[in-house]
Amino acid sequence: MVNKTVLSMILTASVVGVAEAQTKLVEQVTRKGDELVIPYTKYKLANGLTLIVHEDHSDPVVHVDVTYHVGSAREEVGKSGFAHFFEHMMFQGSDNVADEEHFKIVSESGGTLNGTTNRDRTNYYETVPSNQLETALWLEADRMGFLLDAVTQPKFEVQRETVKNERGQNYDNRPYGLVYEMTSKNLYPYGHPYSWTTIGYIEDLNRVNVNDLKNFFLRWYGPNNATLTVGGDVKPADVVKLAEKYFGSIPAGPAVENMKPAPAKLSEDRYVSYEDNVRFPMLRMTFPTPEAGHKDEPALDVLAEVLGQGKTSIFYKNFVKEQKAMQASVYNSTSELAGEFGISVVAYPNMKLSETEALARQSIAEFEKRGVTDEDLQRFKAQAESSLINRMASVSGKVSQLAYYETFRNNPNYIQEEIKRIQSVTKEDVQRVYNQYIKGKNAVILSVVPKGKTELLAKADDYTISKDGFKPAADEYSGLKYTKAVDTFNRSQRPSSGANPVVAVPNYYTSNFKNGLKLIGTKSDEIPTVTMQLSIKGGHRLESNNPGKAGVANLTADMLNEDTQNYTSEQFSNELDKLGSSIRIGSGTDETYVIVQSLKKNLDKTLALVEERLFRPKFTQEDFDRLKKQQLEAIANQATQPTAIANNVYNKLLYGEGNIMAIPTSGTSETVENITLADVKNFYNNYYSPSVTEMVVVGDISEKELMGKLNFLKNWKKKDVKLPVAAKTPSIDKTRIYFVDKPDAAQSEIRIGYMAMPFDATGEYYKAGLMNYALGGAFNSRINLNLREDKGYTYGARSYFSGGQFAGPFTASAGVRADASAESVTEFMKELTNFHKSGISEDEVKFMKSSIGQADARKYETPYQKAGFLGRILEYNLSKDYVKKQTDILNNITKKDIDALAAKNLPVNNMHIVVVGDKKTVLPKLEALAYDVVELDTDGNPIGSSSVK
Template structure:
């Protein structure tokens, strides 16, 4: 069993203003044998801050997480969105950290960072090289204790616009983006902490002022309402000293009490609805269930899986398999105060949702006759174990788990209890929760239908939100005072960094079977797992031989996920789930890929299933008809999505008529309609060959042990596959704006660029990545700081080069406010032109070198990161010293070289500018710019041209 000691040892504080301050060591947990546990040491500072330290020297990285026990549930009616808004403000500088410096300092240190907000908590986190720990703690402490004087009205206004852009991009303008909001406000009573969503309402964001926001900070952001978790290449005693120094003098905030569960209660079915710019009508039925951590949570999770998760589920059988819906799923999701058991059906176009509801109710009732069997529990428990282990693949994953368990269970080692709860679920438990929470119980039934299709509603709206019974909570915000820490050291001084950690490129082995299959692998015993990636070259590009059947590579890959000679797809899925393994097959522009994830103990059985899936597909007419229908519907649906339209039109302009890459990888309605089952069989037989395949293996397995298990791949019959050569793309005659009308769109999608270069690990392509970093490759890049942080036009803007073995484009892109479309185009082109003419600044050059140079510590941490790294070596035939060569290039590149690269590779007068937005809103201002405007339809065909004014 684990070793858990609870101690009352007092450690003398290092440098804090209060001499008698002492830090208490609460407990130390270590691993015993092979048990699933994350070792840690837990401390409590006198100001109430909880500190958890996890020591792990497997990679020279550190993850720092500060979780505040405050989310949108702590907000007031009429002031929604505060918790999330404040998350944004926490990146806008503090007393000793200038505006926009937080991102810059962490990026320059080779780290990555972000924050997130949900109903119940807000967290801020950095992953950094281990020599930068003091810097990360200094940054987090400065905004915990020294923020408010730096919160100004101008910063407040810019971030208000950014949050509104985020709401527009992720909620208002995203298909089905308001489902969660509509469900929440109709499921919970008026004023319930979960009756609004984390993003908040626009009217509330418009109403609040900067003092409201400051009060929110003073009430909830004290160290006594926070957990600081540090994990990775650290020693606990050193972390304690740094935390005492930087956090110890910050005064505690007002006391914070845990909120009590407030589960929703319904007396009858509530039918609600809204219309959206969508193709597929959606039905969402939501039943109230208990909160996270409740004894019934695991059994409800099992019930949801039986009803609607995976190919063994009732809903898959009745809806998807029978072609009654594109998708159908059931999930039990829980939060601190309440849970929600949700049934979601995405029906085919013009399907009355009353039919979907009727079949959903029959499918739920079918559980009573189907019952629950041993395999159901075996599947659930195996997948739960696998999920918990895979979450521990990175130090950030382990830190996040510890922080979550401490915040919501007051026990960082709750993973042990989690496992016990999962293993203890019985058939009787599942039957009981079905009867208690689902059978015959009322739900919120939401219909989302295409605009103008109210005839498809499940039922007419029968519920109106009422304020009856609502009483405002106690005033949490009167008499709050801002008291700063008093220190005995100079907090304005940024900590110095130790020596950069030495990062070892993973040691790897390579080989080749007689049939031409190449493999590469590395032995890593950090987790008892094995990850395999099999890449079969070709993909969408192979369709150049038969462009009239574009989409066949994608359809063939999908067919391989269905029935095999010895298993139905349901039986196959059942076998995989019982192992806690996964095998996924998909197709991209230049390859078909097979991803395999397995616990080491189940690898042999998983590989046997891989052999079955890869070499013995059944290719039934029934599967083909269903998947072809789904692919055609997905293609038709893209015509409603501004992002998809922008990407497709942009590709058509880049690659030109006659190039297979000008056609989406999924094909078009015309090309997919041409595909037959026989075509799929021929594509598989002709193009799936070891001679164009590469295997990457990462995990707890040696080369000798691995190759002994791969006889089925050694016997794979070799075929002659001719991979297509690159096709010359049309030159851009001059920079024009191509406008696609999306009536009513509140945001516009912008793509700017041209065809640039193929990938090269140590040539000009690599150097172009260095050149672009300051232009649009980092959060602190010129483009993002201008359009997001300075102007508030967008939630994010960037630029990048994306070459492969084939020539790829340079692209600058963003989703922007409709009323700022022309201004955004202007700012994009201004930044591109300035960089092309004047190049990089000296401080930017040093920032780029420092940031990219120190980022190596984060490159090879997880199995997927290692697999990606090894895959590139194999794909591009890279030498073992290529990383060293990249480092040499980075360290020695000069301003003159960067400037020359920019002058040559940013042809601002020869780029396509694609704008997808509401023509009525955006055209007048676009016409005022000095570009010819060509109007296109959603397929990229010209419908008109306007000269610049």
């Protein structure tokens, strides 16, 4: 049982302000034995702020999270998007933190940060080295108590444009991006807190002013509506002292009451639709269900899994397996006020969604005959346990869990209740919720069809949103006053950080098997899991032996996820899910990868399934035909997506005709059409070999214990695999713009770059990465500050080097507003040219060294981070002290060195510029720039005439 002590001690702060604050120690939770619990201490400050501290000294890092119990549900009709908008404004400076300094301070402290908004809460967080705890708390407190005078009209306007760009990138310009918005506004009554999405409507963003936004902050962002959660390499007493110092004097805001659950109610089915720039019609059925935390939630989760999650599900069998759809899934999604039971089917082109709906209803009805089995419950419970454990892999994961439970359950230790709820679900519960919420019940039925293909609708629209019965919410915003804290210390002085923590590079062991397989591993017992990664070298590059069948590596990997000699894919999936394990096989540019995740207690059974999957594939014609069809459809679909078009055209220009890297890893329609089942078998038989395989193991297992479990890999027969060498890439005689038309695109995709160099951990590649940090690698880089923060052209812009064993490109990229496409190209090239000619500033050198130098504390925390680190050592044959060598390079590199790297590695007169966007909007302004413009089709082939300067 959890040791939970409830205390009523009063702690007195001595540094908090004009009146001494009192902090109440509420409870302390510790772990006993192997129980699943996150230990913490909970406090309440006098101003209502809840403080939770989790102590964990396994890594020298600290995660700080401030969760405000306000999301888009607190907004008003006509003023949507405020909570999310404020997420942006909270990074724009406060009284004691200058504009754009929040990101810079955390970055140069070696940390990472962000913020997120959903319907019900907004959170802001930093992960920093433990010596930067005070800085993180100072930053968060300053924007909680000293923000509004820094919220100026110019900042407001720039961030309004940034939010519009985010909406364009993630909603308007993304396939199916408006599905959630369309569902929400038709599922809930007009004015319901969930009837709009967190991003808000453009017309609302255009309508609001800076004072509206300030009032929203004053109403909801007080300390009494917030939870401060701190976890990691800290002592609770120290955190309390700092929290009292920086947060204790901030006045409480207006009282906040929890909103009451308000699930949707439908008197009949509602058919709605919209046309989108997509290839596949989509059907989305949404049934109202109860809110998060309701007693029926776990049973509805089981029902969703049985109906449409994984290969054992009814929808997979009836839709995907029978080639009636590309994808089919069912989920139960819950929020604070309501839940939604959603069914999504992405059908094949020209499929009538009326037929899709009919089959969906048949599949729902099939549940009644099938029922719920003991194995269904076993699968659900095992996966839920595994998920909860894996969330504890990082201090950020544990802090996020504590913050969520406190905000919505008023109990940071709700994980114990969660486990009970999961373990107590019965077959009768699942049958009951099916009858109560799904069987014969009404739904919103949304059809998304390709433009001009309304004949594919499930049914003509029959629902119009009505404002009948809508009553505006009571005024929450009159009489609000901005009162700042009064302190006895100088808040404008940034806290000192002390010495950097000592970071221990993971100790590891290596082994070379007789068959050539190389292994590297490390023991990590923070959570009872084991992570394994096998990398079989070759991947897409091996297709250079037969480029007419490009895509075969990808198809082979997909086939390995299907039937084996002893299991159908459904049976295999069932066995895995019962263990709470996962085995994923995929293929990329340079490798085929096998990623294995298992609880320690189930490792033997999981490894038996790895052996089955890797060495006993069945390769049936039926599986092959289905997967080949899906791959061909996915390739065709890329022609509808500006991001995919830009990447494919850019790679074709970089690598040139005849180079396998000029072809996407999925292949082309022509090459995949050529692939047969025999080709897949040959690729597997010829190229899957231990002689080109590297294995990484991280987890709660010793080297000795592990080696006794790997005989199936030691006995893997070696084959003679010759890996390809890099083909020569074409030179670039001068910088040109290559333009691809994407009619009516709301945004343009930009790629700028050239073929640079291969990876080198301690050579010019590493040094070029240091050079690029200030140019386009950090949030506060020149490129991002210019295009996003200063101009409002984009949601984000960056530049990077991406070499591997072979040379890779330097790329600068962004998705930008269509009407600012030419201007964005100009600004990109201006920043690249200035850096090429004039180099870096001394301040930027200092920032880069501080940021990268202190980031080591975050590098080795999670199993996946450790695996990535070890994998690089193996792949590039790095010495044990390579991290120290990198540190020496970082410490000793000078402005002169970086200027020389910029002059050499930013050939601004010899780069490709690719722009994918709406021709009528974008092309005339591009042609006015001082570059030749070449028009290409979506496959990268020249068309029409070029504009030559």
